[in-house]
Amino acid sequence: MFTERFLRDKRGASLTAAERARLEAAISEVRTYKPRKIIAKAGEPLDQSTLLIEGFMCRYLDDRSGLRQLVAIHVPGDFLDLHAFPLKVLDHDVATLTGATAAIVPHSELEAIADEMPELTRKLWFSTLLDAAIHRAWLFRLGRLDANARVAHFLCETNARLVSAGLSDGRRFALGLTQADVAEICGLTTVHVNRVMRQLREDGLCVFRSSLVEILDLARLTALGQFNPAYLYIDDDANPLPSVQRPRS
Amino acid sequence: MFTERFLRDKRGASLTAAERARLEAAISEVRTYKPRKIIAKAGEPLDQSTLLIEGFMCRYLDDRSGLRQLVAIHVPGDFLDLHAFPLKVLDHDVATLTGATAAIVPHSELEAIADEMPELTRKLWFSTLLDAAIHRAWLFRLGRLDANARVAHFLCETNARLVSAGLSDGRRFALGLTQADVAEICGLTTVHVNRVMRQLREDGLCVFRSSLVEILDLARLTALGQFNPAYLYIDDDANPLPSVQRPRS
DNA sequence: CAATCATCATGATGCATGTTAACTTCCGCG
DNA sequence: CGCGGAAGTTAACATGCATCATGATGATTG
Numbered sequence A, B: 001m002f003t004e005r006f007l008r009d010k011r012g013a014s015l016t017a018a019e020r021a022r023l024e025a026a027i028s029e030v031r032t033y034k035p036r037k038i039i040a041k042a043g044e045p046l047d048q049s050t051l052l053i054e055g056f057m058c059r060y061l062d063d064r065s066g067l068r069q070l071v072a073i074h075v076p077g078d079f080l081d082l083h084a085f086p087l088k089v090l091d092h093d094v095a096t097l098t099g100a101t102a103a104i105v106p107h108s109e110l111e112a113i114a115d116e117m118p119e120l121t122r123k124l125w126f127s128t129l130l131d132a133a134i135h136r137a138w139l140f141r142l143g144r145l146d147a148n149a150r151v152a153h154f155l156c157e158t159n160a161r162l163v164s165a166g167l168s169d170g171r172r173f174a175l176g177l178t179q180a181d182v183a184e185i186c187g188l189t190t191v192h193v194n195r196v197m198r199q200l201r202e203d204g205l206c207v208f209r210s211s212l213v214e215i216l217d218l219a220r221l222t223a224l225g226q227f228n229p230a231y232l233y234i235d236d237d238a239n240p241l242p243s244v245q246r247p248r249s
Numbered sequence C: 001c002a003a004t005c006a007t008c009a010t011g012a013t014g015c016a017t018g019t020t021a022a023c024t025t026c027c028g029c030g
Numbered sequence D: 001c002g003c004g005g006a007a008g009t010t011a012a013c014a015t016g017c018a019t020c021a022t023g024a025t026g027a028t029t030g
Helices: A019-024 A107-116 A120-144 A149-166 A177-186 A190-202 A218-224 B017-025 B107-116 B118-144 B145-163 B179-186 B189-200 B217-226
Strands: A027-031 A036-042 A049-056 A057-062 A068-074 A093-096 A101-108 A171-173 A206-209 A212-213 B029-033 B038-040 B048-054 B058-063 B068-074 B093-096 B100-106 B170-176 B205-207 B212-215
Touching: A019 A101, A019 A107, A019 A120, A019 B118, A049 A107, A057 B118, A068 A120, A068 A177, A068 B118, A101 A107, A101 A149, A107 A120, A107 B118, A120 A177, A120 B038, A120 B058, A120 B068, A120 B107, A120 B118, A149 A171, A149 A177, A149 A190, A149 A206, A149 A212, A177 A190, A190 A206, A190 B118, A218 B170, B017 B100, B017 B118, B068 B118, B068 B179, B093 B145, B100 B107, B118 B179, B145 B170, B145 B179, B145 B189, B145 B205, B145 B212, B145 B217, B179 B189, B189 B205
Parallel strands: none
Antiparallel strands: A027 A101, A036 A093, A049 A101, A057 A068, A057 A093, A171 A212, A206 A212, B029 B100, B038 B093, B048 B100, B058 B068, B058 B093, B170 B212, B205 B212
């Protein structure tokens, strides 16, 4: 079941068994990728999209001197270039961060789905809009938060997304990124990300070492990053984070 | 024809006459709005979307102390909260910047369109993805550009969008924003935006005074802002900007 | 027409983050 | 098992933008 995590526990958009089966049938191929490989370049016409099964991928824009600004990172369950189906051509590059496996879905299959299954189509649309909502949270992060808060916000967001994917217990998760990657995400230099990580460690908020994130004080990290997970559209009663667990009735 | 500007000259997504008529028939009402009024609040369920006909609107997120980060501005022709149709609830607020008029489209009509007209549905989807592409360009702007370049990039983008809407001649356009608005867009203080505007003026790049933008040197402004309009998905041969006009064959 | 408020303008000062440059630690690989 | 390159760490110094303060201009309104 390659589509197992896709839209899992997303408010009003979880797939029915029939929809899941249809999507599963649309997969033409499963590929594996090495770390730090470019998967799609801006401007090239695409006739397929990629459903991430394992590993981390990213999307980014280059500035004139070749520096990257990441505009998204993707975790297992993300249909990461589904927007290439309506757009036909991407405005940015897509690459792996870690080694990864992904399912390939040809656009011809998506066209068939669009003709036959309006409700599933609406859910695919929803999935691309979820990415847009995350873009907006990233805009807030870059526009309004200082360096410490940016990194805190990013770690909280990634934690929440990985909890939803079943890949974090709400406190600890594997994250195969370097400090340089975090810098490209948060619009900072690697030197300064290093300073921020040290401060988070010394303040007892979070430790990020050898590709493992350990959140020591989720409440304070959340407050520091002004993180409010509403934009992730996660079902209220699915996989609650430890800090938002409600009393059992 | 309220939908006249919607997806005008957008690559592979311009509407056919029949599609336009269908959308026109979906409009339930036309409203006028005063400047600086909130139109939709984050978290409230929405059962309609808004097609902007005249004026400027924006979308924004608040930080803890009430400061705003704009995540989008919208110009006539934009279907500005169409993403509320699949999402049902917005993750941000929507407000007018200037006085405005807009057409209201109930979600029940969009559902009917989704059931009957897959090709038009794909174009509506495209429209929401165009907004996401603009989000990505804004991420690049905030993450990788300094203050002068951010403002230059914003002015180039707005110029290009307004040319496409028929509201800029490629050099001059009305823009009813204050320097404080530009600050909320570019993640700067109003004081610093003021300094940037002065510098752009002194360098002979651009003058922004009494709600009128005059671009004096588009090529240099484009270079300063590292602006590449590809992400706007404007038809190659529609309304070319003066600087990208090609020789007639 | 005066009063008032939003917007624009500009200087002085401070701080967060960038820049440069070592140095260290880790880890894969010959 | 030691070598080499990538990633992490830290310090000294530079700077772009925020902050604070104050006044000028321009528009709206009673």
